[in-house]
Amino acid sequence: MVQQVKLGWNGPMVSEVCFGSLAVSPLQGRVTFEEGVDVMRYAFERGVNIIDTAEIYANYDQIKAALQNFPEVRVISKSYAVTAQEMVQSIEKARKGLNRDVIDYFMLHEQESALTLKGHHEAWEELLKAKEKGMIRGIGISTHAVAGVRGGALQPGLDVIHPIINKAGLGIIDGSLQDMLEAIAFAAEMGLGMYAMKIFGGGHLAKAPEEAIDFVRSIPGIQGMALGMSTREEVDFNLNYIEGKPISEDLRQTVKYRERKLYIADWCQGCGRCVEICPQGALSMSVQREGCGEQAEVDPASCVLCGYCGRVCPHFCLKIV
Incomplete structure (x- = not known):
C-alpha cells in the first residue's frame, strides 16, 4: 500500500503519490479515453487516493469515469481564472464535470509571484468564499517560480502549494535549484501542504527515475509528488519503488523511459x-x-x-x- 502522508499541518492524510492526470489527458494524447480510465482505476486499486488535474487538461469526464466506485479518492483541480465570475464558472465546471458536490482542492494555476496573485485577487476571494460554503475543502496555487512559492506562502487562506522541483532544477523560471529549495523551506515553516510536480523534469531526468524520486522525497516540507503515469506498468514501477518492493528486469525494460520531444x-x-x-x-x-x-x-x-x-x-x- 502506498505510504500515507499528511498534506500540511491541517490537511488530510493522502497517498504520497498523487496521480498526475496530464499524462492521460487529451492535452498530451498518449492514450485513448478508455486506456486512461483503466490506468487511473488501476492506480486507485493499488492505493493512490489523490489525483491532480486542471481545467486546461480537458479531462474531467475521463476522471469522472475512473472515479466510479472510488469515492474516497481526493481530487485537485486548477484554473487560470482572473475575475470572480471566471472562478465561479471554473468551480462549477469542475463540480459538474467530475460529478462531485465538493472539490477537495482548487488552485490558481501557474502563479509566478505575489504580484500575479494580486492580479488574481478576485478569483482568490471567490475561492475563499467557495471554501467557506463547503464547495471546496482547500485552496492553493501551482507554480514554476521561486517567487510563486514565496508569495503563496504568505497568501491569506492558502492551504497547499504545487511547486515544480527536481534534482536538476529544470523548469524553474526565476532562480536556481537552491533558491527553490530555500523557498520551499520557507513555505514549510508556515505548515502548508506541498506536493511536487515535474520531478522527472519533463522526461529529461527519466533515465534515472529512482534518483529523481529519491531527491524529491528527501526534501523537508514536500509531503508528496504528482507522477504522470499512462500505463499499468508505469504505475507498478513507480509504486513498487516507493513501497520498497522488487522491480523485475522485465518491468524495468517495459517502462524504460524513452526520449520525448x-x-x-x-x-x-x-x-x-x-x-x-x-x-x-x-x-x-x-x-x-x-x-x-x-x-x-x-x-x-x-x-x-x-x-x-x-x-x-x-x-x-x-x-x-
Whole structure:
C-alpha cells in the first residue's frame, strides 16, 4: 500500500503519490479515453487516493469515469481564472464535470509571484468564499517560480502549494535549484501542504527515475509528488519503488523511459500564440525556411513537455511525440 502522508499541518492524510492526470489527458494524447480510465482505476486499486488535474487538461469526464466506485479518492483541480465570475464558472465546471458536490482542492494555476496573485485577487476571494460554503475543502496555487512559492506562502487562506522541483532544477523560471529549495523551506515553516510536480523534469531526468524520486522525497516540507503515469506498468514501477518492493528486469525494460520531444509541424503559420503561453520560455519565433516567414521553434533543453502550447495552436501544429 502506498505510504500515507499528511498534506500540511491541517490537511488530510493522502497517498504520497498523487496521480498526475496530464499524462492521460487529451492535452498530451498518449492514450485513448478508455486506456486512461483503466490506468487511473488501476492506480486507485493499488492505493493512490489523490489525483491532480486542471481545467486546461480537458479531462474531467475521463476522471469522472475512473472515479466510479472510488469515492474516497481526493481530487485537485486548477484554473487560470482572473475575475470572480471566471472562478465561479471554473468551480462549477469542475463540480459538474467530475460529478462531485465538493472539490477537495482548487488552485490558481501557474502563479509566478505575489504580484500575479494580486492580479488574481478576485478569483482568490471567490475561492475563499467557495471554501467557506463547503464547495471546496482547500485552496492553493501551482507554480514554476521561486517567487510563486514565496508569495503563496504568505497568501491569506492558502492551504497547499504545487511547486515544480527536481534534482536538476529544470523548469524553474526565476532562480536556481537552491533558491527553490530555500523557498520551499520557507513555505514549510508556515505548515502548508506541498506536493511536487515535474520531478522527472519533463522526461529529461527519466533515465534515472529512482534518483529523481529519491531527491524529491528527501526534501523537508514536500509531503508528496504528482507522477504522470499512462500505463499499468508505469504505475507498478513507480509504486513498487516507493513501497520498497522488487522491480523485475522485465518491468524495468517495459517502462524504460524513452526520449520525448515537442514536434512542431512544418505548416506552422507563425501566429505566436504558443510562444505567449509557454511558461518556460522554451518557444520562440524564427525564420525556418526562406520565403516561409516566421515559425515557432523550441529549445529542447528548456521544454518540460507540459503540452500547454498545443492547446492554443489554431492549426494543431504542436504535439509531444
